[in-house]
Amino acid sequence: MPTGLKGRNLLEPMDFSVDEMECLFRLADRVIEAPEQYADRCRGRLLATLFYEPSTRTRFSFEAAMLRLGGQVIGFSEPNSSSVAKGESLSDTVRTVACYADLAVIRHPKEGAPRVAALATDMPVINAGDGGHQHPTQTLTDLLTIRRERGGLGGLNIGVCGDLRFGRTVHSLIKALSRYPGMRFALISPEELMIPEYVRKEVLQKGGIPFDEVRMLQDVMPGLDALYMTRVQKERFFNEEDYIRLKDSYILDAEKMRLARPDMMVLHPLPRVNEIAVEVDADPRALYFKQARNGMFVRMALIMALLGVER
Template sequence: MLKGKHLIEPSDFTVNELEEIFTLADDIIQDPNKYLDACKGKLLATLFYEPSTRTRFSFEAAMLRLGGQVFGFSEASSSSVSKGESISDTIRVVGCYADIAVMRHPKEGAPKLASKYSDIPVINAGDGGHQHPTQTLTDLLTIRSYKKSFSNNVIGLCGDLKFGRTVHSLVKALSRYENIKFVFIAPPELKIPSYITEELTNHEFYQTSNLEEAIPELDILYMTRIQKERFFNEEEYLRLKGYYKLDHDKLNNAKDDMIILHPLPRVDEISPEIDNDKRAVYFNQAKYGMYVRMALILKLLGGDIIC
């Protein structure tokens, strides 16, 4: 049972528990009307200390489509944090009003700290460059829907692999499945951290800075943007910005059934000309994010139909 649990990183749930969430998400996709009142009378608190569009909207849409309600803040300056309130006090107070909470924070470990003081389920919606588990659930559901299996795939992860919390979460999650080959595509300055690759003892992987050479063998290409907000030096950001750009020429050598994922927002790493290519599934991926969050909320509140 997932009722009452926190989701701070993907490994908090077993592979079987993840499959429960994906199976429920599939059912919601097939018959969303069945779940219109599943969370009637329940409240979701959104505690976003860092700006977000897709993740926050996705959670809000998920709860509203389940018949629940949402309250919260979209930046720290509009909360009592601006007065110096601690995370532990904030979550204690929020727990007096809400049934479940979602937190995004620029500091790594902040949602985990909140979960230690919370009487309600806490979901990590991204903490610094550390983890982004619900984006990982989104990515996994998308891969599962298009590839039917996580195993026996070659996945290339391209862009900012140093600070990319979506990449870190996805690699850790996929490492629990069999026969997956990882190709890490990044400039030397933004290569995948060693603490991530050290966990891939049962998987083949290699690192390269050349997307064109890697793309022919890929079943899945996971593009990411160079994240300006993670750089201390703007000159360094501007030097690396635009390092990769996926366009038709690069796709000419890709498999016909390769899928292109992106956690969004996109800047300039995927040309808009790719959007109509059948392999580009990143906007469908965003929609899967709402469905998987609906399933997650239901599971943490203790029900498949009625919370």
């Protein structure tokens, strides 16, 4: 069954309805069950990856997804190797790339850059992370992982811990999950890194979604269905002193895990620095590497859906 997403952009999680997301997740489930059936779906199609900021897993994940679908990839992984170094505007770069490629994935340090790209072209544009703003394909990964572990979304108490101010994956995750019934959030962060006002007001308060803003991870651990850990991102700080002061604020280790439910999911968008101790990796509740694998499958589903080749 087609997802109805052909030709669309994914700039932020709300661009797709809950039903459209569900179609995408079902497609991803089918890809996970029988990836060989999709090995030729994108033959003759070209994906452009425009990465104006460093990335390992997101870029590899998109490239692996396209290659596993039989398609090909062009692009750059740092802007100095492209005409951006000559001062070309983002709009012009995207217009040019649209002459060659069928679909573009953009990561950019400036917030809202993928929207500018989408306005410049009819080619579908996927936001692969824009500054500290949004990261909707990470959210697809997160939701697919929760859905596959729990059999559905909704009715969950989710703890989100770390850098909630600049952590773009957090903003996208809260926005996306806020549309499911019975959600509750525990927002665990230092005061300096609390969630942005637009998430608090426009998403949580406007949606009437219960949430608590707390400082200590230990205080909320026993009640959580899932804990989403994030990295305190050095590149989001204007000053290094603040970074050094706050970077070790929240570290998940085996001792804290003893406070958690036996089925609490531990999620992380990766890369991790030291916010999850390596000893937690062996805990069956640690799902972050499973998440990374799911990321490739859900991106395969997304690419097929936007190109209209999912059938």
